Amino acid sequence: MALKPIRLTRIDETHRDSHTRLCADDHCLxxxxxxxxxxxxxxxSNNLISNLKKPVTSNANVLSYKRNAISKCAADLRASLRPEWLRIATLVPIPPSKAPSDPAYDNRMEQVCRLIVDGQDVRNLVIQNTTMVANHARGTADRVTVEELLAVYSIDESLANPAPNVIGIVDDMLTAGTHYRAMHTVLSDRFPDATIIGIFVARRIFPDD
Structure with missing residues (x-):
């Protein structure tokens, strides 16, 4: 049976202990x-995220699962986001861990964003030109920090105009919230008048949750 779309849920105090890098006023869904x-x-949902994260260097059969997951995530987000919000929002995917020049560069979240609504304002406003080890491949004690991300994140000024008024930072997984916090910092510094929210396909929970 297909995974049924649900309404977007906002991260609140009942979730925040699982996402320790988020600030109290962060608006994440x-x-x-x-x-x-x-x-x-x-x-x-575990199956969906697993397929979404399959490496771009996989064989054709495996990549078909990845493409289906990308389409599924886009369709579910489109069904859950208000059309009037989508008309005014700029979607900004969180950069992948690999630099664009890396053969393993995976722009899955950009693809998801561009499929949500045809003609949607999608911009890779934040760029990361340095390849880093993905968090899911790191040990628990070696997770990337906000400061490390801020050191490698920058605004692509060629995409900065017109200045966005409403920004949706989009990613597949919300874990600690490190990437979101770094993205929010960079974007709010450059576009101080923009309203910024985070939109995630899934959040991480633990078996006891």
Whole structure:
């Protein structure tokens, strides 16, 4: 049975202990919950995220699962976001861990954003030209920090005009909230008058949750 879209849920005080890098006034929304430490067979949302994150260097059969997951995420977000908000918003995907010159560069979230609504304002406003180890490939004690991301994030000034009024930072997974916090910092410094929210396909939960 297909995974049914649900309404976007806002991160509030009942969730915040799981996303320790978020600030109290961060406005972040998610669709699904992915259980940490469980594989793709555990739940439909675990399966969706697993397929979405399949490496771009995989074989054609595996990549077909990835393409289906990209389409699914876009359709579910489109069904959950208000059309009137989408008409005024600029969607900004969080950069992947690999630099654009890396053969493993994976712009899956840009693809999701561009599929949400044809003609939607999608901009890679924040660029990361240095390849970093993805968080899911790091040890628990070696997770990337906000400061490390701020050191490699920059605004692509060629895409900065017109200045966005409403920004939706879009990513597949909300874990600690590190990438979102770094993105928010860079974007709010450059566009201080913009309203910024975070939109996530899923948030990480633990089995005991």
């Amino acid at each position: 998610f669709l699904y919950e992915k259980t940490s430490g469980r594989d793709y067979t555990f739940s439909k």
